Amino acid sequence: MFLPYAERMLKLNDSALSMFRDKPVTIGASSNIGIYLLSPYVKAYLDASNGKRQLDVQIYQNPTVADKLAAGDVDVAAMEWWDGRPGYVARLWKHEELVVIVPPTHPWATLSSLPRDMLKGVPLLGGEPGSGTGRILASYFGVDAPELKAGMQLGSTDAVKRWVKAGLGISLVLAGSVIEEIQAGMLVSIPLEDGGPKKSLYIIWRDSLAEDHPAHRFGSWLASRADEAGARQSTI
Structure with a gap:
């Protein structure tokens, strides 16, 4: 049954x-x-x-x-x-390092590392919102964070890379996001001199x-x- x-x-x-x-x-x-x-x-x-x-x-x-x-x-x-x-x-x-990216023609392109003070007052192109990068930079720069200057907010890392290649600014991005551009000579990545912030x-x-x-x-x-x-x- x-x-x-x-x-x-x-x-x-x-x-x-x-x-x-x-x-x-x-x-x-x-x-x-x-x-x-x-x-x-x-x-x-x-x-x-x-x-x-x-x-x-x-x-x-x-x-x-x-x-x-x-x-x-x-x-x-x-x-x-x-x-x-x-x-x-x-x-x-x-742990992914954040690096400064500049076009090959930029005055900083020959530097092996960048003192953090050199970023004060320089407009930084912004990428994807909600990624947490702003909080990391605020923690990394501490009392100097208010001296960082936000540039245009472009919405994505790909857009940031294209604008940097065009000579329209600089930015901080994940090191792993620019490997191809660095190898092709289209961008230069510069670590901050003390190891830089990591995400x-x-x-x-x-x-x-x-x-x-x-x-x-x-x-x-x-x-x-x-x-x-x-x-x-x-x-x-």
């Missing part, structure tokens, strides 16, 4: 588990991370899984990533800051996820690659 019912329940359970396994893990990445830093790690993870894992990457501004994580629209977040709200696991992924990048997921949940597995894997120069393949 109960056997057909039990068999149907087992089939439903198998179907649910199959959907759970087959559903891609959705990663919400801030623009700078998603565009400039994340792709080699995603490639390494997918290659190492031999087609057994699926990932979907969605790129937004940092505040939007946080909102989508809270709403359950993304499973794992890669962000340039985290506010410590309860209910989540936040793991440090990278902490985080990988975040909900703390309610079981350890064998695909999102937990990917988040833990990615966070374990903290501060590596590049992704390497690993058994998943």
